[in-house]
Structure formats: structure tokens, C-alpha cells
Amino acid sequence: MKGNLPYKVIHGETTQVKYSADEIFAKIKHENIRFIDLQFSSLVGRYHHTTISAATFTPEQMKDGLPKLDGSSIVGFTSVDDSDLVLKPDPNTFAIIPWVTEKKTARLICDIYWGRGRGRLERDPRGIAQKAEEYLKTQGFDFSYWGPEVEFFVFDKVHWDVLTPYKGQSYSIESKEAPWNQEGTGYPMGLQEGYYPSSPSDTLTEFRNECVDMLNEHFGILCDNHHHEVATAGQCEIDIKYDYLTNAADGAQTYKYVVRNVAQKFGKVATMMPKPISMDAGSGMHTNVSLWKDNKNAFFDRDAKDEISQIGRYFCGGILNHARALCAITNPTTNSYHRLVPGYEAPVYIAWSPSNRSAAIRVPEHFRGEKYAYLKRFEYRAPDPSSNPYLVFSAVLAAGLDGIKKKMDPGDPVLENIYHMTKEERVKRGIKTVPATLGEALDELESDRKFLNPVFSNDVIDKIIELGRKDHREISIRPHPHEFYLYFDV
Structure with a gap:
């Protein structure tokens, strides 16, 4: 016990x-x-x-x-x-x-x-996740493993004013770790310079220790590592062990719940907003997945050059084929698309690769061989923590299974840094981009929805689109403060 x-x-x-x-x-x-x-x-x-x-x-x-x-x-x-x-x-x-x-x-x-x-x-998202697990069994598999890597920010204080639009709209973020820290306390880190800094620059080690203790000891969610992430001003990640689909989604939701409450205990505030800081890295929810049958990882093939089975390749092909529609579920906020831009390690390009973080799907290659067959998986890097993990895992599973059913080969892996390719090179390689806005993602989902139907009813898909369009309109009808800087003197 x-x-x-x-x-x-x-x-x-x-x-x-x-x-x-x-x-x-x-x-x-x-x-x-x-x-x-x-x-x-x-x-x-x-x-x-x-x-x-x-x-x-x-x-x-x-x-x-x-x-x-x-x-x-x-x-x-x-x-x-x-x-x-x-x-x-x-x-x-x-x-x-x-x-x-x-x-x-x-x-x-x-x-x-x-x-x-x-x-x-x-429309119960937990019910959708359970339905996805049942559908997986009808396709000849026993279960799937899911390991979300949930990133988030912890700030000292956040202020915003959006309810008085004629007065002006604004927000401000306070953090001892940030380069704009005006109090002169601490050892601030620059934009995109927050990966693995030691204390005293990293001020949140005790906070993360407390989160891990609560998740491990009280909620049964095992954590094996935590660290400061790339962005300044308190970006964190706590790694949790993989689990079955519904359990993993329960764990991700509990993770967010614990993080927010521990932040309050420390007199701080945590957010799963994908891109709260301009010109800095955003928060993702990289989603690791593998399928299992007869107590064996169906994605592992020791005789394949990259140790990825043909079933695994088809699963990867399904995700890539439906990636643009998936964004409406994996990246469901208007803020999500401020993260999905080049230059910040965000998965803008729809491609797959071993150990290449510029591609949407990465195959981690820390270890190889039969001993580590259970670790063979795909890491889908597009999702962010504003999403509903029950829906994300279910939708990604549906896309991958559609790929297996229709034998969608993902093509050759992209070994080069896609960020450094020209547009012509990407077109030649058939590398597409994720949608630029939530509205574009919703359009993609509207036209490419059939792959979801074994798990998502049309009623659920319609409601996701309806709610997303409402949010998109909320932002599109309002001027952005930076537009005053750009256009006030036109």
C-alpha cells in the first residue's frame, strides 16, 4: 500500500x-x-x-x-x-x-x-474515452498506453482588464523569474532560456516537489521527473507515468487540479493557457501512445530498421493524414495558435521523425532493443494543455486506427530540421502545416470528421465546432492592444 x-x-x-x-x-x-x-x-x-x-x-x-x-x-x-x-x-x-x-x-x-x-x-468526455477503449478492442487490440507531458506556467500574479472594452483591454504578468521583473529580486532568466536552470534562477523546485508528493502519495499518479521548461517566468513540466486511455485522461485532469491548488497554497497562480507570454515558448501537452496485443507492444518490430512495425507506421500515417482536423480538438482555443508558430519548438509541420523535435510526430530513441520494446511509442507534439485529454486521446486513437484500417503509410521520416527548410523544399517533400487559426482548424474538422465517427457521435462533433466558433468570434470582433501600436497612425 x-x-x-x-x-x-x-x-x-x-x-x-x-x-x-x-x-x-x-x-x-x-x-x-x-x-x-x-x-x-x-x-x-x-x-x-x-x-x-x-x-x-x-x-x-x-x-x-x-x-x-x-x-x-x-x-x-x-x-x-x-x-x-x-x-x-x-x-x-x-x-x-x-x-x-x-x-x-x-x-x-x-x-x-x-x-x-x-x-x-x-457528450460526457469520459464516456467518449471509454467508448474509444471499447472500439480499440473491436479492431483487434487489447489496450493502449497514453503518457501526456503537460506543461504549464506558474506566475506570482496576473492582472487583466477585458470587461471594460471602451476603457481599453490589457493584461500584465508578474514573476520573479522574468526578465521584466521590476523589483530587482531573484536571478531572472531570458526568453527561451528557462530549460533546466539550477536554483536560485529556478524558484519553483519546492512547488514542483509538493505537486509530485501529492500526485504520488494521495492521487495514485506516479511522477518520475520534474523540471523548469524552456520559457521564462515559471514554465514547468512534471512527467507522469503512462496508463490506459481513460485512466491517463483522469490523471491529466487530476494533474491540472493538483497543480492549480498547490499554486494557490504557495501564493501563486498556475495556468494551462498555451501561450501567455509573447516572444517566448508556449506550453504543450505532448501525447505519447502505443497499442498492445497479447501483452506485446504492437508498435515494436525488432527486425525493422527503426524498430517500428508496419502497424505502427500505419497508425502514424493516420495521425498525419488527419492532423489538420485533429487540431480543432488537440488545440481548441484561439490562444493555441499563438503557440503553433515557427521558432519556438512548436510542431508547426505535419511530418514524423526519430528524435526530431521540429516534426509533429517524434519517435523517442533514447533506448533500442528487445529489452526496451515496451517503450516504443509515438509522441504527438501538437496537443496543448488547454485541451480536454479525454477527447484528445480518443481522437488521436481514432485517427491512428483509421490509418491502420486504410493502410496510410506516413512516408519516409524527415531527418532534417524542418524550420530551416524553404517553402519550396517543404512542398517538394509533401510537408504540410497545421492550421493557422482556430477557425481554420474547425473548417478542417467540419470537412474531415468521418474518421471520428466510431468514437464521436456527429452530435458531439457539431457541439465541438459550435463552441469553437463561438470562441473564435469572441476574439475576432475585438481589436488587439498591439494593433494600436501597428496601425493607430495609419
Whole structure:
């Protein structure tokens, strides 16, 4: 037993053992849990919760769910005329929330169902992830592994004014690590000079240590490494172990939840916004994936030159073929496209390569050989942390499986630095670019959506497009402050 959750070893890695409902109620009693926090994600990935008294929580509610949700008040769920939803807790997600010390509280992540016994809510992102795992089995595989690398920023303070548009719109970021730090304290680092600096330039080591301890000991999410990332002003990454698709998405959402709450504990604020600082690196959510069958990694072939199986190549080809449409899900905010520009290690170009960070898909090659077959994977570098991980993993899986089904070969890997190629060279090599705006990405999804249909209903896809277009319009109708600098004297 480690912390609140038991573990076992699978494929040389430590993973969580499942709980039964009876074990959960025994633990609630033994730990003197006073409240149960019922947590779930909206279609756009926002984390929500409602809290019930542990004294009123029953095994019947664990089994049948709790009638506690007005779906019309959650973005992307239901309309006001049909909004009664049921929260059904998953006992495998039980964890005691460590920062709630006055009245001991545990959390359970919930699946969303319609009221009146009408089945699963199609727009429940966790349900989409579970549907993706079932679809994978129909395609001849046992399971998939997913390892998201979630980057984020931690600032001392952030101020913005957008609610008084006729007065002017502005924002400001305060950080002891930043080169614009006016207090003269600390050892600031320059733009794009934040990778692996030692203390005292890196001021967030204790913060990340605290996040890792909470994720490991209290939430059963194993972390093996943390560090400062490339950008200045508090860009961080904490690496978490890979897991099955739905579990990995649960872990990514919990990761964000923990990071934000620990930041508050430290008197700071954390953000998953992809590009909060101009002229500096943005935050990604590089997504590592492998498929497994008969306890073997289906992407590994010891006899292949690059040790990638033909199935793996087709999977890679599917992602590349649908990459522009995928952006509407993997990069769902207008801010996402400020990150997807050349010059900041962002995956602008739709290509694949071993150990080449200028390509959208990278095949990590730290180790080779049969001993490390379980590590053979594709790292899809386009997604960012503003996305909903349940949808990202499901959509990437659907794209890859479409590639396997239709035998989409990705072509030769690109070994050169694509950033240094001319446009003519890229055209000759057939290297396309990701969409330049959210609106363009939504157009791509609208025209290339069929590959998602085994997992995503058309209703869900339509709602994703509708919500994305609303955000795109919100930004397109407003002048940007920098436009005053560029155009005021025209």
C-alpha cells in the first residue's frame, strides 16, 4: 500500500490496483471521511464538482448514481428543456484531498448519465474515452498506453482588464523569474532560456516537489521527473507515468487540479493557457501512445530498421493524414495558435521523425532493443494543455486506427530540421502545416470528421465546432492592444 492507493507492476511499470465499492465505504469509515467531492469534466475540459456529506452516501448511490446535476448549466452538455443528469462515481478514482484539512474530504470522478434510465450522456468526455477503449478492442487490440507531458506556467500574479472594452483591454504578468521583473529580486532568466536552470534562477523546485508528493502519495499518479521548461517566468513540466486511455485522461485532469491548488497554497497562480507570454515558448501537452496485443507492444518490430512495425507506421500515417482536423480538438482555443508558430519548438509541420523535435510526430530513441520494446511509442507534439485529454486521446486513437484500417503509410521520416527548410523544399517533400487559426482548424474538422465517427457521435462533433466558433468570434470582433501600436497612425 502506498498512500491511499495500492499498486502492482505491469510491463515493468507500477500501476494502480482497482477498488471495489465495498472497499471504498470501508475506507470512508476507517479514515473518518466527512465529505465526498464528486468531480467531472465538461465537454471543453473544465473541471467541475459538487460535494455531498459522507454520512448520506450509500452503496446504492455508488451503483445507481446521484441525481445532482443540471446539465444545462455545464458548457456543452444539455439544453435547459432536458437537463436532468445523474453523476455515477467511479470507485477506482477514490482519493483523499490532502489540502482539505478541517473536514476530511475524498474525491470520486464521475461518469455522466441521463436521468430516467436513458443511458450514458453522449457528450460526457469520459464516456467518449471509454467508448474509444471499447472500439480499440473491436479492431483487434487489447489496450493502449497514453503518457501526456503537460506543461504549464506558474506566475506570482496576473492582472487583466477585458470587461471594460471602451476603457481599453490589457493584461500584465508578474514573476520573479522574468526578465521584466521590476523589483530587482531573484536571478531572472531570458526568453527561451528557462530549460533546466539550477536554483536560485529556478524558484519553483519546492512547488514542483509538493505537486509530485501529492500526485504520488494521495492521487495514485506516479511522477518520475520534474523540471523548469524552456520559457521564462515559471514554465514547468512534471512527467507522469503512462496508463490506459481513460485512466491517463483522469490523471491529466487530476494533474491540472493538483497543480492549480498547490499554486494557490504557495501564493501563486498556475495556468494551462498555451501561450501567455509573447516572444517566448508556449506550453504543450505532448501525447505519447502505443497499442498492445497479447501483452506485446504492437508498435515494436525488432527486425525493422527503426524498430517500428508496419502497424505502427500505419497508425502514424493516420495521425498525419488527419492532423489538420485533429487540431480543432488537440488545440481548441484561439490562444493555441499563438503557440503553433515557427521558432519556438512548436510542431508547426505535419511530418514524423526519430528524435526530431521540429516534426509533429517524434519517435523517442533514447533506448533500442528487445529489452526496451515496451517503450516504443509515438509522441504527438501538437496537443496543448488547454485541451480536454479525454477527447484528445480518443481522437488521436481514432485517427491512428483509421490509418491502420486504410493502410496510410506516413512516408519516409524527415531527418532534417524542418524550420530551416524553404517553402519550396517543404512542398517538394509533401510537408504540410497545421492550421493557422482556430477557425481554420474547425473548417478542417467540419470537412474531415468521418474518421471520428466510431468514437464521436456527429452530435458531439457539431457541439465541438459550435463552441469553437463561438470562441473564435469572441476574439475576432475585438481589436488587439498591439494593433494600436501597428496601425493607430495609419
